[in-house]
Amino acid sequence: MSIALIVHGGAGTWRPGSDADALAGIRRAVKAGRDILERQGSALDAACAAAVVLEDESVFNAGTGAVLNFDGFVEFDACVMTSHDKGIGAVSGLQRVQNPILVARQVMEMTDHVMLTGDGATRFARVMGHPDYDPVTPARLADWQDKKQKLAFGIGRDPQASMKIRAFLQSHPEYAGGTIGAVALDAQGHLCAATSTGGVTMKLVGRVGDTPLPGCGTYASIDAAVSATGTGEYVVRSFAGREIADRVARGVALDTAMNAVLDQMQADFNADVGFIALDRHGRTVAAHRTAHMPHGWFRNDGLTEARMQA
Ligand code: ASP
Numbered sequence: 001m002s003i004a005l006i007v008h009g010g011a012g013t014w015r016p017g018s019d020a021d022a023l024a025g026i027r028r029a030v031k032a033g034r035d036i037l038e039r040q041g042s043a044l045d046a047a048c049a050a051a052v053v054l055e056d057e058s059v060f061n062a063g064t065g066a067v068l069n070f071d072g073f074v075e076f077d078a079c080v081m082t083s084h085d086k087g088i089g090a091v092s093g094l095q096r097v098q099n100p101i102l103v104a105r106q107v108m109e110m111t112d113h114v115m116l117t118g119d120g121a122t123r124f125a126r127v128m129g130h131p132d133y134d135p136v137t138p139a140r141l142a143d144w145q146d147k148k149q150k151l152a153f154g155i156g157r158d159p160q161a162s163m164k165i166r167a168f169l170q171s172h173p174e175y176a177g178g179t180i181g182a183v184a185l186d187a188q189g190h191l192c193a194a195t196s197t198g199g200v201t202m203k204l205v206g207r208v209g210d211t212p213l214p215g216c217g218t219y220a221s222i223d224a225a226v227s228a229t230g231t232g233e234y235v236v237r238s239f240a241g242r243e244i245a246d247r248v249a250r251g252v253a254l255d256t257a258m259n260a261v262l263d264q265m266q267a268d269f270n271a272d273v274g275f276i277a278l279d280r281h282g283r284t285v286a287a288h289r290t291a292h293m294p295h296g297w298f299r300n301d302g303l304t305e306a307r308m309q310a
Contacts, residue, residue, distance in 0.1 A: 066198025
């Protein structure tokens, strides 16, 4: 049986010079997952361990260092999904915890539900023993203050500008992604996908993206597991994770399936998105339609790699 793992650190445009930090984090995450898989651990444990490493690395937009919403605080989305038992756990609008992916996992394992949101998610996290934690880093705060100021002097004069903020963000080259994701295949043949994010920067309070929505930003079937990144609204409107896995179920090769979905999303929305995925044979694929998407993988043919671009 193959074992394999692939992780990403977000589709977007990374600032020059931030590559080294991103790739170091990616390598640490691959190692954390690999160690578990090589000891016959589960895909769920491996994907979550890799995700925790990336959440704790402040260069990424998840956990510590996640982006701030329009009002200046962090709302996390995260989801974990397992193939063999159709397990799903998700959180949206979760606040002030260190590792949202672990809360999502606990929703799956400790409750009857698949998703908790907002205050309920945060209350559940506290019951599960996650202490109050401030994820805001000085760099993210400065970035938010800068954008807020530019908005105030520019299109922000329009009181509704914050509701259509994508054009503003695209015109600012410092815009970057940074969502994190991990997908793993264990020796039992089980697949798991895990994705965690602060969402899109300056999002409206209460906005839920693709990350916690099963079949959109996070998906695992017996054929393939997928984690998405980029502007989540396009991923949701394409049901992209499920679409890729369903094509694989119909016999399409994973890379062909992923590129077909990316082409369709480009035609439909000119979508700035990317994916990582893994099939049940342990084939890993990464593809994106953004300048960068740091990612790294390990397969049991011995190949381990980390790259900024696919
Ligand atoms: N997909 C994430 C969201 O829309 C953001 C990202 O991946 O950059 O919430």
